[in-house]
Amino acid sequence: MAIHTPIPNIIIPVASLNSLPPSRRHLRRITTFSITSMASAASEHGYDRLSIVKQFDESKIGVKGLVDSGVTTIPSFFHQPPENLPGPKPKNRPKLTVPVIDLSAERSAVVEEIRRSASTLGFFQIVNHSIPTTLIDSVLNGLKSFFEQPTEYKMEFYHREIGKGAAYSTNFDLYQSKAASWRDTLQVRMAPTEPSWDAVPEMCRGTLKDWDTAVVGLAEELMSILCEGLGVKNDRLKELSFLEARVDAAHYYPRCPQPDLTVGLTSHTDPGVLTVLVQNEVGGLLQVKSGDDWADVEAVPGAIVINIGDLLQMMSNDEYKSVEHRVLANPMEGARVSLAVFFNPSNRDGVYGPFPEVISAEKPAVYKEFSYADYIGRFFRKELDGKTLTNFYKIDNKTG
Ligand SMILES: O=C(O)CCC(=O)C(=O)O
Numbered sequence: 250m251a252i253h254t255p256i257p258n259i260i261i262p263v264a265s266l267n268s269l270p271p272s273r274r275h276l277r278r279i280t281t282f283s284i285t286s287m288a289s290a291a292s293e294h295g296y297d298r299l300s301i302v303k304q305f306d307e308s309k310i311g312v313k314g315l316v317d318s319g320v321t322t323i324p325s326f327f328h329q330p331p332e333n334l335p336g337p338k339p340k341n342r343p344k345l346t347v348p349v350i351d352l353s354a355e356r357s358a359v360v361e362e363i364r365r366s367a368s369t370l371g372f373f374q375i376v377n378h379s380i381p382t383t384l385i386d387s388v389l390n391g392l393k394s395f396f397e398q399p400t401e402y403k404m405e406f407y408h409r410e411i412g413k414g415a416a417y418s419t420n421f422d423l424y425q426s427k428a429a430s431w432r433d434t435l436q437v438r439m440a441p442t443e444p445s446w447d448a449v450p451e452m453c454r455g456t457l458k459d460w461d462t463a464v465v466g467l468a469e470e471l472m473s474i475l476c477e478g479l480g481v482k483n484d485r486l487k488e489l490s491f492l493e494a495r496v497d498a499a500h501y502y503p504r505c506p507q508p509d510l511t512v513g514l515t516s517h518t519d520p521g522v523l524t525v526l527v528q529n530e531v532g533g534l535l536q537v538k539s540g541d542d543w544a545d546v547e548a549v550p551g552a553i554v555i556n557i558g559d560l561l562q563m564m565s566n567d568e569y570k571s572v573e574h575r576v577l578a579n580p581m582e583g584a585r586v587s588l589a590v591f592f593n594p595s596n597r598d599g600v601y602g603p604f605p606e607v608i609s610a611e612k613p614a615v616y617k618e619f620s621y622a623d624y625i626g627r628f629f630r631k632e633l634d635g636k637t638l639t640n641f642y643k644i645d646n647k648t649g
């Protein structure tokens with residue numbers, strides 16, 4: 250368990266508050282409110298982490314609001330325990346990167362390369378796919394423009410209720426995690442039920458819809474390739490409704506003044522079947538675990554990052570790997586923007602387990618069957634801490 254410094258350390262230089270341009274004056278009110286209340290919570294009750302986190306959350310300014318206010322040190326509740334921090338880079342080790350696969354190459358070669366990446370690193374990037382770079386740029390620019398709107402505009406969207414299918418906040422596990430991460434997120438459920446579009450910022454609506462259409466086509470192709478690599482019928486994943494439930498998570502990682510003390514996103518695996526991700530030009534911060542080292546997902550213009558989720562690892566009976574990944578706190582001036590689309594089954598009561606076709610006497614089932622509702626319930630009840638839930642469904646697991 251992490252031990253946190255007992256005093257919240259939001260320090261806003263007075264000079265920077267006094268010199269705010271008219272367009273940013275609202276920050277003086279917002280940050281003054283949060284600093285005063287954070288300080289009084291600390292002095293009245295000693296260090297009460299929960300109340301400080303709550304006050305930050307209720308101020309609705311997000312991490313971007315802290316950055317805009319000119320913080321030079323990060324509040325203590327962002328201090329990650331040492332085991333979550335990247336630490337010094339190992340010396341004399343070759344730099345590892347995630348493979349980039351040309352999707353326009355001959356089908357059998359593509360199937361083999363994707364099978365190999367999915368069975369090892371669990372991550373790969375694809376180029377020469379069907380989605381134009383202009384569409385990638387426009388969806389990321391629309392999101393960036395939302396995250397860079399004045400705080401007062403964004404406050405209208407800041408909440409944690411998923412009822413309307415869209416929510417913007419700092420860290421979905423803010424109240425469950427040991428420490429917060431330096432990132433804001435806009436989450437939008439695209440399918441099976443569309444969001445209430447009035448709950449989605451206007452500047453993102455059109456491009457998110459266009460992105461959704463394009464990404465479904467791409468995911469259908471990838472699922473077919475992954476099925477072929479596994480030796481099951483090409484439309485096996487599609488038949489199981491895995492193209493039909495989609496959630497978008499758009500992340501904004503502004504510059505962090507103390508990047509060695511926190512992270513952008515803690516190490517975790519993705520729960521669904523497949524994740525399709527795009528990132529802007531601020532690359533090298535997304536990393537994938539590879540043995541006791543980490544491989545960088547470099548920013549390749551026009552490339553799309555694909556990773557295997559826990560469900561597919563279990564359905565493939567461990568042939569494909571759902572691998573831990575994390576995002577480092579952004580030390581650079583420019584913000585990093587990414588958009589992940591998670592593919593889940595639309596049938597929440599559906600029962601999943603290893604495909605019978607991949608089980609044999611030599612390769613008996615590693616996992617028992619489970620309902621997706623049970624699985625996703627467990628995922629959201631725990632913090633995003635990198636311990637994969639797949640272990641829970643292992644057949645030899647005595648607690649399962
Ligand atoms: O921002 C990124 O590149 C990673 C996002 C991610 O891993 C997630 O949303 O699950």
Ligand SMILES: [Fe+2]
Nearest residue numbers: 517518519574
């Ligand atoms: Fe992820």
